[in-house]
Amino acid sequence: xxxxxxxxxxxxxxxxxxxxxxxxxxxxxxxxxxxxxxxxxxxxxxxxxxxxxxxxxxxxxxxxxxxxxxxxxxxxxxxxxxxxxxxxxxxxxxxxxxxxxxxxxxxxxxxxxxxxxxxxxxxxxxxxxxxxxxxxxxxxxxxxxxxxxxxxxxxxxxxxxxxxxxxxxxxxxxxxxxxxxxxxxxxxxxxxxxxxxxxxxxxxxxxxxxxxxxxxxxxxxxxxxxxxxxxxxxxxxxxxxxxxxxxxxxxxxxxxxxxxxxxxxxxxxxxxxxxxxxxxxxxxxxxxxxxxxxxxxxxxxxxxxxxxxxxxxxxxxxxxxxxxxxxxxxxxxxxxxxxxxxxxxxxxxxxxxxxxxxxxxxxxxxxxxxxxxxxxxxxxxxxxxxxxxxxx
Ligand SMILES: C[S@@+](CC[C@H](N)C(=O)[O-])C[C@H]1O[C@@H](n2cnc3c(N)ncnc32)[C@H](O)[C@@H]1O
Ligand code: SF4
Numbered sequence: 001x002x003x004x005x006x007x008x009x010x011x012x013x014x015x016x017x018x019x020x021x022x023x024x025x026x027x028x029x030x031x032x033x034x035x036x037x038x039x040x041x042x043x044x045x046x047x048x049x050x051x052x053x054x055x056x057x058x059x060x061x062x063x064x065x066x067x068x069x070x071x072x073x074x075x076x077x078x079x080x081x082x083x084x085x086x087x088x089x090x091x092x093x094x095x096x097x098x099x100x101x102x103x104x105x106x107x108x109x110x111x112x113x114x115x116x117x118x119x120x121x122x123x124x125x126x127x128x129x130x131x132x133x134x135x136x137x138x139x140x141x142x143x144x145x146x147x148x149x150x151x152x153x154x155x156x157x158x159x160x161x162x163x164x165x166x167x168x169x170x171x172x173x174x175x176x177x178x179x180x181x182x183x184x185x186x187x188x189x190x191x192x193x194x195x196x197x198x199x200x201x202x203x204x205x206x207x208x209x210x211x212x213x214x215x216x217x218x219x220x221x222x223x224x225x226x227x228x229x230x231x232x233x234x235x236x237x238x239x240x241x242x243x244x245x246x247x248x249x250x251x252x253x254x255x256x257x258x259x260x261x262x263x264x265x266x267x268x269x270x271x272x273x274x275x276x277x278x279x280x281x282x283x284x285x286x287x288x289x290x291x292x293x294x295x296x297x298x299x300x301x302x303x304x305x306x307x308x309x310x311x312x313x314x315x316x317x318x319x320x321x322x323x324x325x326x327x328x329x330x331x332x333x334x335x336x337x338x339x340x341x342x343x344x345x346x347x348x349x350x351x352x353x354x355x356x357x358x359x360x361x362x363x364x365x366x367x368x369x370x371x372x373x374x375x376x377x378x379x380x381x382x383x384x385x386x387x388x389x390x391x392x
Contacts, residue, residue, distance in 0.1 A: 010279075012061040012092065013260035016047060016084060017271030018073035019293050022105070026141045026206030027168070027199065031273035031291055032071040038293055044080035046300045048087055050270045050289075053304040055091035058268055058278060063092035065099040065257035068122075074104040078113055082120030099124055099162075099256040106152035107144050114152070118159045125156045126195070126255075127165040132182050136171055139216075141206075153189050162253050164193035169231070170224045171199050172216045179227050180234065187238040192253035196231055197246050198224060225379060232375075245328045245378060262329045264322040264341055272296040272306065277321075284313045284341075318342045319349035320389050327385065332365075332372030346371060350388045358384065 020035040020043075066088055068081060085100060101124040102117055104110050117125070129149040131137050137146060149165075156163045167186060169179050186194065199218060201211045210216045219227070232242050240248035244262060247255065260267050269276045269289065273296075276287035289306040290296040296306035313321075319342045326333035339345050347355070358364045363377035363384050377384050386392070 010061045011064050011095070011260075011265060012058065012278075013065045013067070013257050013265065013267040014051075014063060014088060014092075015257070015267060015269040015271075015274055015276075016051075016066065016068045016073070017269065017274040017289075018043075018047075018068065018070040018076055019272045020075055021070065021072040022075070022107070022143055023141070026210075027202065029202035029205050030071065033293060035072075035075055038297070040075065041077075043293070043297065044076060044083070046297050046306075047080075047271055048083055050300050050305050051084060051087050052091070054268050054270055054276075055087075057305075058280070061092055061266075062095050063088060063098060064095045065101070065260060067257040068100075068102045070103055072105045072128075073102055074110040074113065074117070078116035078120045081117060081122065085121040101126055101164075101255070101257055103128065104152065104156070105144070106149035108148065111148075111152050111155060114155055114159055123160060124162040124164065124255075125160050126193075127153055127156065127163070129153070129165045129186075130168050131171070132167075132185050133178075139172070140168065150189065153191070157190070162192045164195060164249075164253075164255070165191055166195040166197065168197050168199050170219050170227055172218060174219055174227070175223065176226055176230055180230055183231060183234050187234060187240070191240075193247070193249040193255065194235065194240060195247050196235075198228070228379065241330075243330050245381060259329075262325045263334075263337065264318075264325050270306075284318050286311045286313050286317075315343055315348070319344060319346075323349060323388065324385055327364075327371070327373050327377070327381065330372065330378075332370050335369045335371060351390065354387060354390075358388065 017031065019031050019033055020037065020040060021032045022035060024032060024034060066085065081102065100122050102122045104125045104127045106127050106129055127149065130140050130142055132146040134145050137144065153163065153165055201208050207216060235242060235248040239250055241251065242248050243254050247258070264277070266278050267276060268278060269287070272289055272293045273291040274289045276285065278285045278287065287307055288309045290299060290308040299306045322338055322342055323333065323346070326338065335346055359366055362374055363380065365372045365374060373381065373384070
């Protein structure tokens with residue numbers, strides 16, 4: 001049965017996908033392609049066209065965030081970013097504290113454009129640093145050094161009200177001593193927010209082929225757990241509160257955009273491969289754009305949007321999705337919001353006896369109408385979710 005959603009859930013987050021990078025990194029399975037594949041100057045106007053189409057589909061709503069992600073959207077011209085922000089401001093009611101994030105690859109090219117990105121309206125940058133160790137950056141196939149990344153972060157801190165950067169850890173050969181040293185150096189730069197991802201071997205990447213042949217090996221699980229706990233302690237000691245599995249922020253600098261995903265709030269996504277979850281006329285739509293840039297582009301040119309799939313979700317789909325997203329956050333799930341969004345209480349999706357067991361075993365807490373993962377729960381989040389949702 002398609003479900004009904006109360007009309008007060010009208011705030012909207014907007015994701016804009018730029019699917020090109022200078023080169024494809026060997027570990028990455030994002031929808032990202034070498035920038036030589038298509039002409040970026042043709043691509044940006046197609047994004048504006050799709051934004052106009054999406055705005056008329058979605059209707060006038062309060063826009064709380066825009067996130068330019070990729071790929072490498074810092075390859076875009078600042079004027080193209082500014083054009084999309086201006087369009088969004090015409091189509092939607094801009095929340096007074098709107099967060100406008102741009103993912104930035106820390107190269108000299110991006111450094112030269114930072115001031116213009118700020119002038120275009122971007123107020124938060126998320127910089128893909130990945131490592132502060134030059135040897136590791138080479139293994140990760142990155143086209144920048146640690147020193148270049150640090151210059152980009154320092155410059156961004158002068159220009160933008162909120163600066164985040166990403167590092168990848170549990171890399172081949174990494175131990176507690178090496179990671180603590182690297183993380184301390186990262187925290188000393190003073191980010192407002194930091195995303196710390198454990199390296200995952202993704203299907204159909206160069207790293208997967210190397211891993212299969214035994215050319216790269218990841219640290220054992222017990223080492224990965226120790227690195228995770230060290231990470232939490234070091235971040236907390238420098239005033240960065242963990243608020244999601246991989247994200248740490250100074251109070252007030254939590255990513256509003258990503259929090260919309262984790263809270264399972266409404267978001268629209270434009271650009272190749274972008275996903276949306278939207279309440280349209282009381283039904284939750286799951287929308288996905290065509291992934292291949294050429295197919296997306298041709299369809300936008302023909303009919304104004306690149307939508308490949310648009311499904312109306314039933315309650316038995318929204319409930320598990322909201323649970324999967326919500327338990328990533330330390331603050332967990334507000335059970336009142338959960339009911340408002342899915343139309344049903346959590347007990348409709350989770351066997352109450354399993355829920356009680358997970359609470360009794362110390363993986364979850366239930367208090368103040370919130371279901372929260374404990375640290376033990378977060379350390380075993382996938383197994384916990386499998387158990388709650390009765391997945392094999
Ligand atoms: C879409 S990328 C955007 C950042 C930007 N394109 C860059 O790399 O500079 C988002 C982040 O995902 C993380 N990431 C990508 N692939 C990963 C993997 N296989 N394991 C862990 N983290 C990964 C990286 O930290 C990356 O910065
Ligand atoms: S990690 Fe970033 S720069 Fe590298 S291929 Fe993926 S999206 Fe592009």
